[in-house]
Amino acid sequence: MSQNLKDNLPKELPIGTLTDHGKEQTKQQTTETTDDKTEIAQPTPADFETAIDAAGFGMFNILLLVAGLPAAMGTVYETSTMSYILPSAECDLKLSLLDKGILNAITYAGMISSAVLWGYLADIKGRRNLLVVGYIADSICVLGGAFSQNVIPLMVFKYLGGFCMSGPFAVLMTYLTELHGRRHRQRIMMMVGIMFSLATLSLPCLAMLILPYTWDIKIFGLSLHTWQVFVAITATPSILSFILFPFFPESPKFLMSKGRNAEAMEAFKFIYALNTRKSRNDYPIKLLANELTDSTTQAKPAENSEKSKNIEIKLSTENEVSTIQEDPELGKNKNETISEKDPKASSLRSGFTQLRPLFTKPYLGLSLWVYLLNFCVLLGQNTMRLWLPQLFASINEYEGLAAQQEDEFHETSMCTILEYSVNRTQRQLEAASLAGSDMECTVNVSAATYSNNLIVSAAGLVSYMLAGFLVNLVGVKRILTLCLFCAGCCSIGLYWSNSAATTVALASIFVTMGSLSGTSVISASVNLFPTSLRTMIVSLEMMFGRLGSLLGNIFFPALMGLGCIPPFFMISLFMLSGCLMAAFLPLKNKAALK
DSSP: OHHHHHHHSOOOOOTTOOOHHHHHHHHHHHHHHHHHHHHHTSOOOBOHHHHHHHHOSSHHHHHHHHHHHHHHHHHHHHHHHHHHHHHHHHHHHTOOHHHHHHHHHHHHHHHHHTHHHHHHHHHHHOSHHHHHHHHHHHHHHHHHHHTOOSHHHHHHHHHHHHHHHHHHHHHHHHHHHHTSOHHHHHHHHHHHHHHHHHHHHHHHHHHHHHTTSOOEEEETTEEEEHHHHHHHHTTHHHHHHHHHGGGSOOOHHHHHHTTOHHHHHHHHHHHHHHHHOSOGGGOSOOOBOOOOOTTSOEEOOOOSOSSOEEEEEEETTTTEEEEEEEOTTTHHHHHHHHHTSSHHHHHHHHHHHHHGGGGSTTHHHHHHHHHHHHHHHHHHHHHHHHHHHHHHHHHHHHHHHHHHSTTTOOOOOHHHHHHHHHHHHHHHHHHHHSTTSSOOOOOOOOGGGGHHHHHHHHHHHHHHHHHHHHHHHHOHHHHHHHHHHHHHHHHHHGGGOOSHHHHHHHHHHHHHHHHHHHHHHHHHHHHHSOHHHHHHHHHHHHHHHHHHHHHHHHHHHHHHTTOSHHHHHHHHHHHHHHHHHHTTOOOOTTOOOO
C-alpha cells in the first residue's frame, strides 16, 4: 500500500525545469519588467525655451535676418515714401500743405482699420503665411500708387497699402522673436531696429539717385514722371519678401501653443540641421511639452498603450468638456469631427475668446498703459520723421536763395525756414492751379536736397549698433526711458536752432532716440504678454501708435500756420509724457517668453 502511495506522488522535477504554469508566470513578470523599463526610459518633455536653445544659433538665424531685411524695408518704404516725393510731386499733384499732411498720414489710417483683423488672423492662422499674403497685397498697392495720375487715386492706394502692411509689420516682429532663444532675443530685437535703420538709410540714397532727374515716360497712355518711377521701385522689397518667406518654417512657439507639437518638432529639427550641419535625427530633444493655451484645445497627453483610452479634452470654443473614446484608427477622425463641426462659428468664438483677456484683469491696465505709451512715441517720432524731408528741402532751397541774395536772406533759423516753407507751398499751389498765368510752378530738387536725410538715417544706424551691445547690461526699460527723454529735449531745442548744421544735429538725435524707443516698446510688449495674446497686443498697440502718427501728421501742418513754437512743443510734450510712462513699466531684463 505504501508503495502505491509513493507511485502516485508527483515526481521531482529536474533543476532548471519549469511547469507550463511557471513559464507563463515568468513570461508575464518579464513583460511587466520590460514595460516598467520602457516607461522609465521615456524622454522628459521639453518646453519651448529648452527646445529653441537646443536648436542653436547659426546659419538659420543669419538667413532669417537676411530675409527680414527686405521685409523691414517694405514696411519703411510703405510709410515713408510719400515724404520724399512731396517736393517733386507738388506741381504734378497740385498739393496744398494739408494735402501733404494727408499723404503722410493716410497710410496709417489704413493700418489702423486693419489692426484687429491682422492680429486675430496671425494668432489663429499662424505667422509665416500671413507674411507672404501681406507682402503680395502690399506689392500690388504700391504699383497701383505708382501709376496714379492725380492725388485722389494715390491716396486710395496708400490707404490700401497701409491696410495690407499693418499685419506684416506686427507679425514680422513676433515671428523673428519667436524663432530665437532667450539668450539672443533682446539682441535680435535691436537687430530688427538696425534693419529698419538700414531701410531708412536706403530710402534717401534711392531718392538721391532718382528724384533729381526729370523723366516723362508714356506707358499705355499713362504719363509716368520721376516720382512715380521712384514709387514703383520701392515695391521691390515687398516682392522679395513674399518670395523668400515660404522657405522658412512656421513659428514653433505658435505651433506649440496650438497643440501642434509634431509640426513644432519638425520646425526645431529644421533649425537644428541648418545651424549645426548635422542630421535632423540628431536633434537632442525627443518630446515637447504640452503648451496648449486657454484659447485653444487643451488635452491631457495620452500614454503609450495599444489599449483604447479615454482622453478628456476641453474645447474653449464650445464651452463644454467632452469625453472621447479614442481608438488607434478612429480617434483622429472623431477629433476632427468636433473641431470641424462649425468652423466659422468656432473661429468667431475663438476670436472673442482671444480678445476677452485683454479687457479683464490682469491684462487690462497693463495693455492700456502700453497702448498710450506707443501712442505718444509714434506721434512724436513719425510726425518729425515724415516732415523732415520737406523741411530739409526747404532749407536747401532757402540757402540757395540766401547765397544769391545775401542781404535779404541772412537768417537760417528753424522759424524762418518754417515760414518760408508755408509761403512757398501756397505760391506753388496757386501757380499750379492758375493755368496760363504769369506764375510758374517749379520743382527745385537736387541730390543735395536729400543729403541731410542721409545724415539723419546714418546716425540712427550707428546708434542701433551701439544699443545692441548695451541692451543686456541696462535693459530695455532704461533704454526706452532715456531715449524718450532725449527726444523730448531735442524737439523743443529745434525752436532755438539758428543754423542748418544745428537743425540737422538735433533732428538726427531726435529721430535716432525715437526709433530706439519705438523698437523698445515692441520688445517690452513681447515680454509682458503670453504668446496667445502677443500678436494681438502688438497689433492693437501699433493701432494706437498709428493713430498718433495720423493725428500728428495732420496737426503738424495746421500748427505750422499758427507759428514756430506750437508744432515742436506738441512733439516734445508727447515724448516726455511717454518717458514718464515708460519709467513705470513692470518689465524685467531677460524675461522668458510666456
